[in-house]
Amino acid sequence: MTATEFALRTDGVGKRYRKGWALRDCTLDLPAGGVIALVGPNGAGKTTLLRLVVGLLAPSAGSVEVLGHDVTAGTPHTLSRVGFLAQEHPLYKRFTVAEMLRFGRACNLRFDQGLAERRLATLGIPLDRRAGTLSGGQQAQVALALALAKRPDLLVLDEPVASLDPLARHEFLQVLMGAVAEGGVTVLFSSHVVHELERVCDHLVVLDHGRVTLTGDIDTLLAEHRLLVGPRTATDLDRAGAVVQAVHSDRHTTLLVRDGAIPTAPGWQARPVALEELVLAYLRRPSASGVAAWRG
């Protein structure tokens, strides 16, 4: 099973639409197990990347390998191992919930109808209601139950909670994390909300302007990065290469550096960085190449 040690490997993947490149030179090695967050602002290429991962789109360049298989082949075997929850969690609105489950059973190899029914019963979602008449939160839950009943090895979710109210968001994440805790499934989800990620995720991918700007295990990333506060300086001194972001106030300069933990210079104080600060710093970083790629 060495081939499936990686849930997802992409090599130089790019996707070009008529208006230009939405994703460029995306190379990722994401381990199986755990939860991977794909973070980036709107228009960064998150949806494009996720659609490439589940085989809804074909890459314009590079290759995508999911669970050790080329996903563009689209064989029933590969398709059955990957679950996908698209943005706005689309359902057939005129189907009843029971009919949605029948759809799942008819179109899958190892669909666990009982599992889906139990999940929906726990949530109090009646099977005889039409999907279109359910609340947004309930629709998301039905879509999630459907995706989980496939018993996927990789579950991909595109902005799963973006359209939900705080309560529904909480319930959704609870169900999702419950499924992860039961084991066996790798979750890859996108979000433009950085908040709360730390609690939920093991791995982070930051995408900006169609390029990957940061990827890694969250604990490792937090250990590698730190904030240095010292007297205001015009230049970024000898740390220039490792500085991710420099913020100057009247008297102080704050540097976000990725230097492991080499001793601080005299007059400088080090403190750990929070995940949200880290992500925001990478998103704020001017990425000239990315912008050029997008425009080109």
Next chain:
Amino acid sequence: MAWLIWRQHRAEVCVLAVLVGVFGLALLVLGTQAHDLFPGGPARCAGQAGVDEACAASFRGLDERYGYVENLLAAFYLVPVVIGAFLGAPLLARELEDGTWQLAWTQAVPRTRWLAAKLAALAGVTVALTGMFTAVLTWFREPFDAGEGRFQYDAFDLEGLVPVAYALFAFGVATAAGAILRRSLPAFGVAFGAFLAARMTVALLARPAYATPLTSVEPVPVGGSKDRAGHVADWMIERGYADATGRRLSATEFAELEGAADRAGTNLNQFLHARGVQQFGVYHPADRFWPFQLIETALFLTVAAVLIGVVVWRVRRRVI
């Protein structure tokens, strides 16, 4: 898959089946009455036999009682596009506009198999419904065809094989337009427009050219133009007059001859006959009905196949 296709498209299929059923039943009832006017069947009165007394009476009765129905049949020109486009337009467009393509194509059924099953099922329904309706309509028109032939626009376009080909053409246009426009209603509109344009162009311009028409030339009879009873089923494309050498007369030349006959105070036909003027007809004989049906069927089916090919290519290549 069968259950899914039925569940997703049952509304359209049921509505169309009810429409075909209601109109088909009406035609069966009226058609039975019309057939009863022809003891021994309408086929007996076709061609030369149509001039005998009994048949002439049958045709008169048919015209008086059911002539209005024949005029209404023109509405059925639209049956193929209603069936084909109504089934084809939502096939992909509805999935694309609701976002459910992302659901449908991430289950374990590969998208090409999903598409093949849908295309086969809905094209099959299109063929079945159009075929059944056309069979009833072809039978209904038997008494009319006996008197008028099958080459008129209200016969050729409604009978035989071509309506099914028209319906598959509309199905192909609607499906392809739905895949590209990603909206059902505009796709239906495009299919409707394309159907009217293609049908008119083919019927008026292409169809007369499927084969070289025949030309008949005969002297103007003294007693005036007799009804060409034996040729009534032919498809007359052009008729006119030619002089003794066979040169065709223009409208002005013929008008001059008419004027001359008037001034001379003689009967026009006698006048023309005396001058050796001939009347000619350019036509396709009635027995070209089936070859022409096959040619037109092949034409529309080819275009439909190309359009379906484009749809399959787009889905396979993940253009959508």
